[in-house]
Amino acid sequence: MKPMKISEAVVRRLPVYLQVLNDLHMRDVQTVSSQELGNRLDLNPAQIRKDLAYFGDFGRKGIGYDVTYLIEKIKQILKLDQPLNVALVGAGNLGRALCNYNMYLKDNMKITAVFDVHPSMIGTSINGLTVLPMEKLAETIRELRIRIGIITVPAVEAQNVADQFVEAGVDGILNFAPTILRLQDQVRIHYANFTTELMSLAYYLNEEEENDDESDLD
Amino acid sequence: MKPMKISEAVVRRLPVYLQVLNDLHMRDVQTVSSQELGNRLDLNPAQIRKDLAYFGDFGRKGIGYDVTYLIEKIKQILKLDQPLNVALVGAGNLGRALCNYNMYLKDNMKITAVFDVHPSMIGTSINGLTVLPMEKLAETIRELRIRIGIITVPAVEAQNVADQFVEAGVDGILNFAPTILRLQDQVRIHYANFTTELMSLAYYLNEEEENDDESDLD
Numbered sequence: 140m141k142p143m144k145i146s147e148a149v150v151r152r153l154p155v156y157l158q159v160l161n162d163l164h165m166r167d168v169q170t171v172s173s174q175e176l177g178n179r180l181d182l183n184p185a186q187i188r189k190d191l192a193y194f195g196d197f198g199r200k201g202i203g204y205d206v207t208y209l210i211e212k213i214k215q216i217l218k219l220d221q222p223l224n225v226a227l228v229g230a231g232n233l234g235r236a237l238c239n240y241n242m243y244l245k246d247n248m249k250i251t252a253v254f255d256v257h258p259s260m261i262g263t264s265i266n267g268l269t270v271l272p273m274e275k276l277a278e279t280i281r282e283l284r285i286r287i288g289i290i291t292v293p294a295v296e297a298q299n300v301a302d303q304f305v306e307a308g309v310d311g312i313l314n315f316a317p318t319i320l321r322l323q324d325q326v327r328i329h330y331a332n333f334t335t336e337l338m339s340l341a342y343y344l345n346e347e348e349e350n351d352d353e354s355d356l357d
Numbered sequence: 358m359k360p361m362k363i364s365e366a367v368v369r370r371l372p373v374y375l376q377v378l379n380d381l382h383m384r385d386v387q388t389v390s391s392q393e394l395g396n397r398l399d400l401n402p403a404q405i406r407k408d409l410a411y412f413g414d415f416g417r418k419g420i421g422y423d424v425t426y427l428i429e430k431i432k433q434i435l436k437l438d439q440p441l442n443v444a445l446v447g448a449g450n451l452g453r454a455l456c457n458y459n460m461y462l463k464d465n466m467k468i469t470a471v472f473d474v475h476p477s478m479i480g481t482s483i484n485g486l487t488v489l490p491m492e493k494l495a496e497t498i499r500e501l502r503i504r505i506g507i508i509t510v511p512a513v514e515a516q517n518v519a520d521q522f523v524e525a526g527v528d529g530i531l532n533f534a535p536t537i538l539r540l541q542d543q544v545r546i547h548y549a550n551f552t553t554e555l556m557s558l559a560y561y562l563n564e565e566e567e568n569d570d571e572s573d574l575d
Contacts (some may be wrong), residue, residue: 145560150557150560150561151553151557153556153557153560154550154552154553154556154557155537155548155550157556158535158536158537158550158552158553159537162536162537179537179539180537181546216560217556217557217559217560218559218560218562219556219559223559223562225555231454232450232451232453232454232457233450233451233454235450236449236450236451236509237551239450240535240551240552248555248556286562287555287558287559287562289555291454311558311559311561311562313551313554313555313558315551317458318376318380319373319376319377319380319397319398321397327558327561327562328399329554329557329558330373331551331554332372332373332376333455333458333531333533333549334372334376334458335369335372335373335376336372336531336547336549337443337466337505337507337547338371338372338375338435338437338466339368339369339371339372339435339547340505340531340545341435341436341437341441341466341505341529342363342368342371342434342435342436343368343529343545344441344504344505344528344545
């Protein structure tokens, strides 16, 4: 089966839909309308219907979407219906925090190996995973068929770690280091940079403050 | 001065431009072309020229953009040319990691207060900041004129913390807990959820693998 082409914006919204749907499912909710999803996600219901219509018409007028069915369908589209192993390099505070998030990566997606360069870290345990030395990276990635590498090392070391990940055969990288990586095109890179999130948030705040000032003058 | 209306997509790219420009500036690079910026950011140079043209025509044909001028201009647009104090609730691994990122939040944006509910955390020091009890949240936010709250508590506690932030007067929240918050409309919420990043990354990986399979059959 040829994979469907879905716009990047929709691909980025699907995991958020999944999160809300999982939450509804845990609370035994069986159907949900686009209106309710819209309220929870601060999205226009029409946008939600449009996004979900990409994958076939599985909402029913007046009844809404079947939560379980929609969960299965979205997992299938994201290809989360098959195991996906993830490795992480950098067992500092951030790396440890992400390993502890493992419980939210339900089902098939899991951090299955953790690496660090610091001798004091190696051999310690994080949420059931033993921190391995970098020398074990390539063989572990091959043995566990790891496809995604997470980088939580300082900015100056990130490119080196990314190169080692690619060399070992991962084809996706999630980079938390505040630096832009240069890699061959076949490797997909996503950035998780909280400073850029904060800065774009700042833009909206200040805008609001100016609006407040204006209304004071009325 | 009325704030310019800039599309959300552009607002989200500006901090990334700023990051690359700061990096060039540190290496004493004085001018940069849209082509070079495009290479570093994996963006079309035409897109970059279009984004930056929002704020006036400050690139010069054949010479490119003046790095220092562009940094100042983007900071001004993001309103990062004035101090912006940030508070964080949840001094676990993730919270500690973010406090240690403070050094990347150059200039005016800084985490200036950290809070936790756990008695064992309160009074400890993270990167120069003393962890305060939640009872101090409201008065600290007012005293330090804090406008953004970062949430790094477990999902079940996030809504409660968000409500306290809003009550205390912040007007922007960056939520790291894997849960959707419900707040009044005046408060801007950004989500930093690494599980959604990983899931959208998975979509692209699997797509690539299928493409590989197809080419094997040729």
